[in-house]
Amino acid sequence: MNKTSCEVLIVGGGAAGLSAAAAASKTARVLIADDNPNLGGQIWRAELGKTKSPQALELIKSIGSGKVQVMNNAQIFAASGTNCLLAETPEGRIELEYEKLIIATGARERFLPFPGWTLPGVFGAGGLQALVKGGLSVAGKRIVVSGTGPLLFAVADYLKNKGAIVAAIAEQATSFNIRRFGLHLLARPSKLAQAITIRSRLLNIPYLTGCWVTKAIGDEKLTAVTLVSGGRSWDVECDFLACGFHLVPNTELASILGCRIDNGYVAVDEFQRTSANGIYCAGEPTGMAGVESSLAEGKIAGLAATGQSETARSLFAERDRARGFGNALNDAFALRNELKTLAQPDTIVCRCEDVTYGRLSEFDNSREAKLQTRCGMGSCQGRVCGAANEFLFGWKPGTVRPPIFPVRMEEL
Amino acid sequence: MTTILTASGSREFIFDLLQMTTSTKTFDVAVIGAGIVGAACAASLAREGLHVVIVESKNVASGATAAGMGHIVVMDDSDAQFALTQYSQTLWNELVPELPTLAEFENCGTIWVAADDEEMNEVRRKHDLYSSRGLNSEILDERSLRNAEPNLREGLAGGLLVRGDSVVYQLFATRYLIETAKQNGSVLRTGRRVLEITDDGVKLDNGERILSKLIVNAAGFAAADLSPGLVIAKRKGHLIITERYPNFVRHQLVELGYLRSAHGTSSESVAFNVQPRGTGQLLLGSSRQFGAETDEIDHNIVRRMTSRAFEFMAGLRSLSVTRVWTGFRPATPDNLPYIGKLPDSENVYVAAGHEGLGITTSIGTAELITDTILGRETAIPIDPYLPGRRTDTH
Numbered sequence A: 001m002n003k004t005s006c007e008v009l010i011v012g013g014g015a016a017g018l019s020a021a022a023a024a025s026k027t028a029r030v031l032i033a034d035d036n037p038n039l040g041g042q043i044w045r046a047e048l049g050k051t052k053s054p055q056a057l058e059l060i061k062s063i064g065s066g067k068v069q070v071m072n073n074a075q076i077f078a079a080s081g082t083n084c085l086l087a088e089t090p091e092g093r094i095e096l097e098y099e100k101l102i103i104a105t106g107a108r109e110r111f112l113p114f115p116g117w118t119l120p121g122v123f124g125a126g127g128l129q130a131l132v133k134g135g136l137s138v139a140g141k142r143i144v145v146s147g148t149g150p151l152l153f154a155v156a157d158y159l160k161n162k163g164a165i166v167a168a169i170a171e172q173a174t175s176f177n178i179r180r181f182g183l184h185l186l187a188r189p190s191k192l193a194q195a196i197t198i199r200s201r202l203l204n205i206p207y208l209t210g211c212w213v214t215k216a217i218g219d220e221k222l223t224a225v226t227l228v229s230g231g232r233s234w235d236v237e238c239d240f241l242a243c244g245f246h247l248v249p250n251t252e253l254a255s256i257l258g259c260r261i262d263n264g265y266v267a268v269d270e271f272q273r274t275s276a277n278g279i280y281c282a283g284e285p286t287g288m289a290g291v292e293s294s295l296a297e298g299k300i301a302g303l304a305a306t307g308q309s310e311t312a313r314s315l316f317a318e319r320d321r322a323r324g325f326g327n328a329l330n331d332a333f334a335l336r337n338e339l340k341t342l343a344q345p346d347t348i349v350c351r352c353e354d355v356t357y358g359r360l361s362e363f364d365n366s367r368e369a370k371l372q373t374r375c376g377m378g379s380c381q382g383r384v385c386g387a388a389n390e391f392l393f394g395w396k397p398g399t400v401r402p403p404i405f406p407v408r409m410e411e412l
Numbered sequence B: 001m002t003t004i005l006t007a008s009g010s011r012e013f014i015f016d017l018l019q020m021t022t023s024t025k026t027f028d029v030a031v032i033g034a035g036i037v038g039a040a041c042a043a044s045l046a047r048e049g050l051h052v053v054i055v056e057s058k059n060v061a062s063g064a065t066a067a068g069m070g071h072i073v074v075m076d077d078s079d080a081q082f083a084l085t086q087y088s089q090t091l092w093n094e095l096v097p098e099l100p101t102l103a104e105f106e107n108c109g110t111i112w113v114a115a116d117d118e119e120m121n122e123v124r125r126k127h128d129l130y131s132s133r134g135l136n137s138e139i140l141d142e143r144s145l146r147n148a149e150p151n152l153r154e155g156l157a158g159g160l161l162v163r164g165d166s167v168v169y170q171l172f173a174t175r176y177l178i179e180t181a182k183q184n185g186s187v188l189r190t191g192r193r194v195l196e197i198t199d200d201g202v203k204l205d206n207g208e209r210i211l212s213k214l215i216v217n218a219a220g221f222a223a224a225d226l227s228p229g230l231v232i233a234k235r236k237g238h239l240i241i242t243e244r245y246p247n248f249v250r251h252q253l254v255e256l257g258y259l260r261s262a263h264g265t266s267s268e269s270v271a272f273n274v275q276p277r278g279t280g281q282l283l284l285g286s287s288r289q290f291g292a293e294t295d296e297i298d299h300n301i302v303r304r305m306t307s308r309a310f311e312f313m314a315g316l317r318s319l320s321v322t323r324v325w326t327g328f329r330p331a332t333p334d335n336l337p338y339i340g341k342l343p344d345s346e347n348v349y350v351a352a353g354h355e356g357l358g359i360t361t362s363i364g365t366a367e368l369i370t371d372t373i374l375g376r377e378t379a380i381p382i383d384p385y386l387p388g389r390r391t392d393t394h
């Protein structure tokens, strides 16, 4: 059996993981494992090599020259005994032994069920963006971008550049909250600049605040969506709907390793240490605060894991500022309660097992609902419906069981 | 008391009185535990018109019942085991028309797979025994085994097909039994643990008492905590479930070597055991471990299970696994459940310790309990299962 060992193992090669690798590799043998063909995580992956982000370039450079071993296409799916993780790779299963572990597994999109959300043509905003990056043509297509948060701008801007007609951006947050958030941006000039340049390119697109999709319409595939705002509702024809309702942290790995999870996020102390001995966590699993926070947390974790506590401490202020930004963002774009009322009794919530909202509402916790309806037992392992149920019913997600990703039986 | 009645005090006093009137109502039977055994007992007792309360510390079907495999199977480890499993299999078949489709009852049959000639001798022995007890089975040779299960490897000696065995999604079956009990007037209390069994009922963890003439202790492996004198150990098992591969396997397949490993004295054993679920998923068992107290997954055991399975069915290698979990079988020293009245007790009956067969035998257990409580003759002799038996010799 294949086995590799290192001093510091980092799972996830996004902003947080790369930043941790750069910091830790100054003094230790580092292995970074990521389940994609390229490093870079959600923001930099597609154009790494082409990216103009100086931060990204600098990280890549320091990793290229350092003592970092990179393992792409390696998906961590379980732990095996202590200080050892199992990865599924194109070459089969590999055991990764470590002394210290840094979890930097990022986040995924949150989906909320509403009538018609399972129609072909309805996508997650990030998912549609990824498909287009992968070659799907949207030239001349009418697209509604809906949901919440600055991600909607980024996605709309991207789609427009690729020739799509963005029919509307429907932002569920109120303009009052957004303006309050805008004030906060003044304290973060780089963010403001980014927001302003994108905003100006999106000038011709109607940006509707306090507005959300209540229904996706179509027989075989999406043809229109119903929008509602200020008590008024109307239909907008479109070929695609891109929805973005915040992100859900990937805490499954931390969870099976016994790290304490608080309110859905991995609990960490000021050095990014989790409750489990020798395990650190950085980036979105600890909270949604944007790329700068992921970078700072990764660096602190990388330093702390290699005994460079004092240097790590000097970065606390920077990280806390970035987190503050994230918190303000979360407040401004908090999901409104009306979104909990969109699903009808016959609306599917769990796509893998075809479980409807009506059936789920018979239960009062996720474990009972799961055992009695199979909600979350399908191949997505509750990644999609778990977060939806948390929002809809306030259910805490059930116990995570390995493998955290489906894996060939021979790799188990 | 009247002297201290104030305006607000009197309301409290009346409230207390109201509470007392509801809780002084005496049930006929309090069933402790809403696993499949407790659920079956409650359903059966309630059908006979008894007023039943079911007390469950967590949720319906959340203990061993949630972890099990749902194979309804006749086993011949001992005469008493054969009698109870055969009786239960008959009762399950009678229940089928009533079961909701969600219970995914599939009469898929079992094939006991024989690897070599020695195991074929065991096939013949089993076949003769089953025939003598009125249970149909068919001996399969190498060819007919392959026809029945094309994904088994070539070169296996044969097997024994027991058509009467089935598979059920035990969680829905348990829920159905609870619903039946409720429709017949039973009351379900979840989220409350029974701390103590008393002469007049049970005491709960919030101090509340539930009055009941009789008690059925169906608390799984926790039954021994409530009724001293019972001996129930936890026998840990691992299970693996795949994504959907309809028709990859058609019968529940169990290697005959299973008998050796399942009841051997070694503290750890694995055997090839694969089950086709109604959803098209495959459930792969099984391991047996004594002395493992935590529900942690042991990757060495998992690998031993999969390697064993690949020896019989190499095609399993590339199937996608979505989950691995563990559960605890409630095991008695002589591998037979405790069913019947607790010795030296006027009011307590036990239905617990069903080890790896509780899904199957829940329903036979319930009839034995109900018949005993109502003073009727039982359909099969109950003596081998009585809690007062000697379990140290086998």
Ligand SMILES: Cc1cc2nc3c(=O)[nH]c(=O)nc-3n(C[C@H](O)[C@H](O)[C@H](O)COP(=O)(O)OP(=O)(O)OC[C@H]3O[C@@H](n4cnc5c(N)ncnc54)[C@H](O)[C@@H]3O)c2cc1C
Pocket: A011, A012, A013, A014, A015, A016, A017, A033, A034, A035, A036, A040, A041, A042, A043, A074, A075, A076, A077, A104, A105, A106, A107, A108, A109, A125, A126, A127, A151, A154, A155, A247, A250, A253, A282, A283, A284, A285, A290, A291, A292, A294
């Ligand atoms: C769909 C989507 C689109 C986004 N678009 C933007 C955008 O346009 N602009 C912006 O500023 N921010 C965007 N974000 C937010 C962005 O993710 C953060 O700002 C930042 O990149 C987070 O960095 P991170 O390192 O914490 O996580 P990530 O960048 O998500 O990196 C985590 C990495 O770990 C890998 N991984 C996870 N689990 C495992 C495992 N078990 N085994 C192996 N590898 C694993 C992931 O595949 C990923 O490569 C987006 C997020 C998402 C989910």
Ligand SMILES: Cc1cc2nc3c(=O)[nH]c(=O)nc-3n(C[C@H](O)[C@H](O)[C@H](O)COP(=O)(O)OP(=O)(O)OC[C@H]3O[C@@H](n4cnc5c(N)ncnc54)[C@H](O)[C@@H]3O)c2cc1C
Pocket: B032, B033, B034, B035, B036, B037, B038, B055, B056, B057, B058, B059, B060, B061, B062, B063, B064, B065, B066, B067, B068, B069, B070, B071, B072, B073, B192, B193, B194, B195, B218, B219, B220, B221, B222, B223, B226, B236, B237, B238, B239, B286, B326, B327, B328, B329, B330, B351, B352, B353, B354, B355, B356, B357, B358, B359, B360, B361
């Ligand atoms: C891996 C595995 C595979 C199996 N495969 C099969 C199979 O294929 N076929 C088969 O027939 N059997 C199988 N079994 C066995 C079967 O699952 C068990 O025998 C059966 O579920 C036992 O049911 P039970 O109701 O006695 O126990 P449980 O389901 O454990 O129910 C006991 C209930 O009592 C509750 N409780 C405990 N203490 C208290 C208290 N003080 N107050 C209130 N409530 C309390 C618990 O919360 C629990 O819900 C398998 C078991 C395992 C572990």
